[in-house]
Amino acid sequence: MSNRDETGVIDFHLNRRILKEFPGHKREVLLLSPSLDVQGRGGSHSFEALIKCPRGILFMFHGCGRYAASFFYSPQGRKMVEMATQMGLGIVAFTKSEELGCWNWANDGDTVQKLAKKFLSSRLGKACAGPNGESVYPPLYAFGASSGGSFVGMLSSQMKQDPEEYAPFLFSAVNIQIMAPNESDHWDIPTVFTVMNGDAQTAKRVKDWTNSECTNFELSGGVCMKHGEPVNKGPYKIITTSGRKPIHNTHFAHTYQDDPQMSDRVSGNIHQDLSVLGIVNSATDEILANPRFSKDAVTSIWQKYDLLTRKEMANDSKHMDASDVHPFGVSKRLMRSLKKAELEDANSLWLIEELNVAWDEHEITAEGFEDVLSFFLETGGARLE
Numbered sequence: 001m002s003n004r005d006e007t008g009v010i011d012f013h014l015n016r017r018i019l020k021e022f023p024g025h026k027r028e029v030l031l032l033s034p035s036l037d038v039q040g041r042g043g044s045h046s047f048e049a050l051i052k053c054p055r056g057i058l059f060m061f062h063g064c065g066r067y068a069a070s071f072f073y074s075p076q077g078r079k080m081v082e083m084a085t086q087m088g089l090g091i092v093a094f095t096k097s098e099e100l101g102c103w104n105w106a107n108d109g110d111t112v113q114k115l116a117k118k119f120l121s122s123r124l125g126k127a128c129a130g131p132n133g134e135s136v137y138p139p140l141y142a143f144g145a146s147s148g149g150s151f152v153g154m155l156s157s158q159m160k161q162d163p164e165e166y167a168p169f170l171f172s173a174v175n176i177q178i179m180a181p182n183e184s185d186h187w188d189i190p191t192v193f194t195v196m197n198g199d200a201q202t203a204k205r206v207k208d209w210t211n212s213e214c215t216n217f218e219l220s221g222g223v224c225m226k227h228g229e230p231v232n233k234g235p236y237k238i239i240t241t242s243g244r245k246p247i248h249n250t251h252f253a254h255t256y257q258d259d260p261q262m263s264d265r266v267s268g269n270i271h272q273d274l275s276v277l278g279i280v281n282s283a284t285d286e287i288l289a290n291p292r293f294s295k296d297a298v299t300s301i302w303q304k305y306d307l308l309t310r311k312e313m314a315n316d317s318k319h320m321d322a323s324d325v326h327p328f329g330v331s332k333r334l335m336r337s338l339k340k341a342e343l344e345d346a347n348s349l350w351l352i353e354e355l356n357v358a359w360d361e362h363e364i365t366a367e368g369f370e371d372v373l374s375f376f377l378e379t380g381g382a383r384l385e
Helices: 068-072 075-086 105-123 147-161 200-213 251-255 264-276 295-304 307-315 332-337 340-359 369-379
Strands: 015-021 025-032 035-039 046-050 056-061 089-094 135-137 140-145 173-177 191-195 218-220 223-226 236-240
Touching: 015 105, 025 068, 025 105, 056 147, 056 369, 068 075, 068 089, 068 340, 075 089, 075 340, 075 369, 089 105, 105 147, 140 147, 147 173, 173 369, 191 200, 191 369, 200 236, 236 369, 251 264, 251 340, 264 295, 295 340
Parallel strands: 056 089, 056 140, 140 173, 173 191, 191 236
Antiparallel strands: 015 025, 025 089, 035 046, 218 223
């Protein structure tokens, strides 16, 4: 069960660490351990119990222009992280060499490999035990969106080529979103591809890649077969999103149903703003055009509801406390863990990401992620140290 703060907002206990490895490898890593909300005797108090040996570790890699921390405050990222931690998975997110740039193999590949190995050996080397008391590593999974998906593909390919160099940093299964693999990358790891209904080009490239991986074999239901028997490749699964989605007047209240700041009234006002500025059809609730091409209009809306504006409103009100105002979906504890630039990003991403998801062309999405997690747990397994 997700931990909540006193107002009911999902409360991620985010840890940030700087990992270093000689010579010259250094990167910030964001960690979230699964936990249980434990009630004290008589229910008089509760405390958070962190799970030392998680059911698995999910490494998450974001796309260009996004902070690693945004997995914990963006609307889609929050849903995915909550689902993963509820299943007992720990979350690890690396920052890029340039946080608002794209993943770059020359700058990031060797560093992530070395620091991930160091993290696993130092944090998990003795945390999990097998049936005979031997040390084991929990299954390692990976999620990557856009540029992060391409990076996960490159990591998976390198793990296949040189598993000894990467061990124990070896994925049991991966999810690549809104990106097709490079033609030069090949791997056998069980893989779920998530493609958006509005991006036919990426969907075709993903299908072509999975077909090519089963050359000389028969591809049946995402499984490479030979003489009716599965071979040790994949399986490969493709999830296609449901298409463009309406933005109803209660959309944001439903998205942030854990946050009392996002009331039905506020959600309705946002919907009205979207309609007045021609982003959403007021009669059908449909997105009228790619919101990326309406940047000025979208910016004017999120600025109307940003943190500073709402704090000023609270200061002018006798019924609100400015200290209770925070970015939508961000608990007070998480807010203290975020950097200034990340808080500024959270001020806008609550709207930008949801509009892009509704347009259904190229955006991180929680749609189908429950199936992804089920796929992970079905195909992954713990490894001896």
